[in-house]
Amino acid sequence: MLITIITVPGALVAGLALAMLANLPFKRQWPVRLALLLPWALPLAFAGLIFAWFFHSEYGVVNDVMRRFGQQGQRMWLLEPSWAFAAICITIIWKTSSFMALILLAGLQMIPKSLYEAAEVDGASRWQQFWQITIPMLMPSIIVALIFRTITALQTFDIPYTMTKGGPGNSTETLAMLIHKTTIDYLDVGYGSTLAVFMFVLSLFITGFYLKRIGRNA
Secondary structure, three states, rough: HHHHHHHHHHHHHHHHHHHHHHOOOOOOOOOHHHHHHHHHHHHHHHHHHHHHHHHHOOOHHHHHHHHHOOOOOOOOEEEEEHHHHHHHHHHHHHHHHHHHHHHHHHHHHOOOOHHHHHHHHHHOHHHHHHHHHHHHHHHHHHHHHHHHHHHHHHHHOHHHHHOOOOOOOOOOOOOOHHHHHHHOOOHHHHHHHHHHHHHHHHHHHHHHHHHHHHHHHH
16 A cells, blocks of 8 residues: 555656656657657566666665765665665656656647647746646546556555565565465465455455546546
8 A cells, every 4th residue: 555655646746747748849759758668668577676786785776876976885775674665666656657658648649739829828827837727638647547557556566576575574565465475375365365356346446436536527
């Protein structure tokens, strides 16, 4: 639940920023849009392995950059519960923000430019245009993106498993990892199935809430 609460809004904010960047009138837009596709196309397990190397306590890139900026000592990123959780959240936000950006970019391109032109004539600032035009018109796309991202966040498995395997202890263990451990390692099929049904009901409830929100907006 904590991973969902932190990474879903984080991916939404980062994805919206990336989508608005990709929607700018560049002469050549394809390099920017290709950059959005790369994190999304990268397999989850590969992303976890790459960021596990980034956050490695001895030869990781993050500690090396911190030392170059004068930070003394080595931070044990994946060996301390709070820092391991933070590293996993950063990885998930980086991996999933591109997916959010692709959905939001499609929504941005559906907004008529005449609305912005009329707002400029009326003297609206860029900030007012963003809150009064962009966000309301983009809300259906935001809800759709939130549905997909929330469901996948509740089912998070690959990135925490490849980075920490649920450690230190079980501080970064997710519900999907608990189901896997209970069913495969402990061979407790009954309890594992119960947890899987709970995950399905939770995903169904959240999806219903989002869909009700879409209907209200419509």
